[in-house]
Amino acid sequence: MTTAPDQHRNGHVPAPDLPDRLRAVRGVVFDIDGCLVLGDKPGGHGGRALPGAVDAVAAIRATGRPVVAFTNGSSQVPADIAAGLRLQGFDLADDEVLTPAVVAAEVLAERYGDQPVLVFAGPGLVDVVAAAGVVLADPDRPTDAAAVLVGWDVGFTRDRLQAAAEAIWNGAPMLVASDARRFASASKPMAGVGGFIAQGLSYVTDTEYEVLGKPSDTAMLVAARRLGVAPADVLVAGDDLRLEVSMARRAGGVGVLVTTGVHGRVPVGEIAADQMPDLVVDALSELSARMLLADATASDPVNAPTALPADRVGA
Amino acid sequence: MTTAPDQHRNGHVPAPDLPDRLRAVRGVVFDIDGCLVLGDKPGGHGGRALPGAVDAVAAIRATGRPVVAFTNGSSQVPADIAAGLRLQGFDLADDEVLTPAVVAAEVLAERYGDQPVLVFAGPGLVDVVAAAGVVLADPDRPTDAAAVLVGWDVGFTRDRLQAAAEAIWNGAPMLVASDARRFASASKPMAGVGGFIAQGLSYVTDTEYEVLGKPSDTAMLVAARRLGVAPADVLVAGDDLRLEVSMARRAGGVGVLVTTGVHGRVPVGEIAADQMPDLVVDALSELSARMLLADATASDPVNAPTALPADRVGA
Structure with missing residues (x-):
């Protein structure tokens, strides 16, 4: 340098x-x-x-x-x-x-209208997009989903992974709030949960995703x-x-x-x-x-x- | 063709x-x-x-x-x-x-001896490597770990992700049982949980991993x-x-x-x-x-x- x-x-x-x-x-x-x-x-x-x-x-x-x-x-x-x-x-x-939830709410409403979207995320994302009128897909019917939205979700389960994977295998595009690798905190670096889920899901479905956040x-x-x-x-x-x-x-x-x-x-x-x-x-x-x-x-x-x-x- | x-x-x-x-x-x-x-x-x-x-x-x-x-x-x-x-x-x-657990048990014992290994996996992996004499690291002290072993783990939590990430950020190499994207089942394709965790963790830690299985x-x-x-x-x-x-x-x-x-x-x-x-x-x-x-x-x-x-x- x-x-x-x-x-x-x-x-x-x-x-x-x-x-x-x-x-x-x-x-x-x-x-x-x-x-x-x-x-x-x-x-x-x-x-x-x-x-x-x-x-x-x-x-x-x-x-x-x-x-x-x-x-x-x-x-x-x-x-x-x-x-x-x-x-x-x-x-x-x-x-x-x-x-990114604000961005997602606008984008999902514009692109998918009344079609259901499967949201693999916590309340910070789910509540905002739902309040904006986005229709949430039934996780038991993942192939109905027009798109999959992934965010920070500490309540990860294998069932959620499987439902999201099935929606994406079925052709639903994958949207991601943020795929940051890690975050600074006052005490130590923290693993990026959203990035973890996004990359893991992208890999198992062999599908690229679109980042909605900065x-x-x-x-x-x-x-x-x-x-x-x-x-x-x-x-x-x-x-x-x-x-x-x-x-x-x-x-x-x-x-x-x-x-x-x-x-x-x-x-x-x-x-x-x-x-x-x-x-x-x-x-x-x-x-x-x-x-x-x-x-x-x-x-x-x-x-x-x-x-x-x-x-x-x-x- | x-x-x-x-x-x-x-x-x-x-x-x-x-x-x-x-x-x-x-x-x-x-x-x-x-x-x-x-x-x-x-x-x-x-x-x-x-x-x-x-x-x-x-x-x-x-x-x-x-x-x-x-x-x-x-x-x-x-x-x-x-x-x-x-x-x-x-x-x-x-x-x-x-x-892959059999492979892991032999490899970990040969490479790390009595040093503790953090295992991010279910019983099919944990029990086999523990029975072979591999010392399991305390998840509350991840930086003690000489290596991180990742496998099929449906009991994923944010704490496990964070502990594994801290061990890897600290220099522990990352070993993976299998990173398959998906599996056939009688009814439908199933998302590869091990591959999901491996790729997500590899991404948040910006670290390549070694596959131990076929x-x-x-x-x-x-x-x-x-x-x-x-x-x-x-x-x-x-x-x-x-x-x-x-x-x-x-x-x-x-x-x-x-x-x-x-x-x-x-x-x-x-x-x-x-x-x-x-x-x-x-x-x-x-x-x-x-x-x-x-x-x-x-x-x-x-x-x-x-x-x-x-x-x-x-x-």
Whole structure:
């Protein structure tokens, strides 16, 4: 690995047109774990807000840009995640929290209508798709299923595996909330239950699957739809190059890496081209400051401020 | 797919030196399901002997060649499988039945001695390796484990997955009884639980695994050891080109496909070179007849019989 001598301390030099690109952003997606909060469980549950994150989200929202928080965890329903985030100080409504279940609910309703879907997952996924009107298939009649949806399911049994396999052998496509290999927790790495089930089921059925959560194009589309803007006008901030940054880049949006999570600082030579962040920040307050600066610069391009007014940066 | 006009009805013409090769065989491995018996569950449990199979095994044993039966199922202990086969008429002792658990017991004892091994499997595997003296690791202390052994486990829980993942992340190699995708049953295809767990765990740990059951070289070595002969002197008969035939071929032994199981007849053009059988038979009685003929031919090469004496073929 070689790094150029003029690199930023994060091994990344922002492009000269970054202020223009930040100014053009019309909506923002924040990852939750490692970006907004550090916690012990997926979805920020029981965690603590990262320093400056609450104020940074508020400051960005105050610019008029809608915001959502998007976690790949499917073990909790969005309303519970939103409640937890509000306890930590974030001003986020229930429908401003997205999970793969939200994506699945929209996708399943659009693609399959009234046809039954076999859901191999826990309440965080089942309840959300059922509430959205998706018809759940009878596990005793798996060949009726138009599709199989796989998520985080700690109540795995051989019968569930067999039913899902029979549906897929019968031609039902396989959709997966998230196939992450593992998750960080405060104490130790945790095996990704959803990824475990997805790969095992994919193997026994000899069938490829489609991921609905980050970093899929479908996830980006649903997030942009929730924000009411086009995917190319969205900024995605997160701690995972493969999830948030690559999703933003592929849609033509702005990808921001925060070094408060799984990656920390990454030498630029180790980053794949399609995961190269537009911006690396050590805290979300740096992102909000740069966005405010970009906005301010546009309104007075000749006398661009060299520092932000203190009252707009947040605590 | 093209097939040559001079092909046998099975799409396979035995090589001219086949009698010499059969005569040189010093021990025989029979697959169980689809070769000796047809049943509803792995290991021939509750099944029925295939026509002529009991007499064919007896006839081959009567030539002085030791025989074993080898199933890739690890849900039953060998003694139970042997008892079931004896009920169906096969004269097989408990130690003439092999499973991946038998291979695992030998391999684990040789490689790890007194070091603990974490076993992620049901009684068919756990009991056999424990009885052979392998030390079982405490699931609450997974990082003590020198290796992880995965098999058919319908009592899967998230805790077991997490413990196995922690052992593997800690450097323990991953060994797998069988990673079959699915099994035939009398009513329908059944998802391979061992393959499901193996692939899921391999994915979450980002680790390759070693298969101990058929068609591994280790399985062939343990089978040959049980027969008391060299692997190159072993004939393996079974209904699966990928399992029995390829295992025999790689060891330089004789691979025989019986068309009573999963494959039925296979056009030769569809068979990979390393899975090409030395002989295709529609029943094991044809194999025993050919072996007896080969033996007889050697003792009287000039006046080779054109048909077998009826009293040596079996019923």
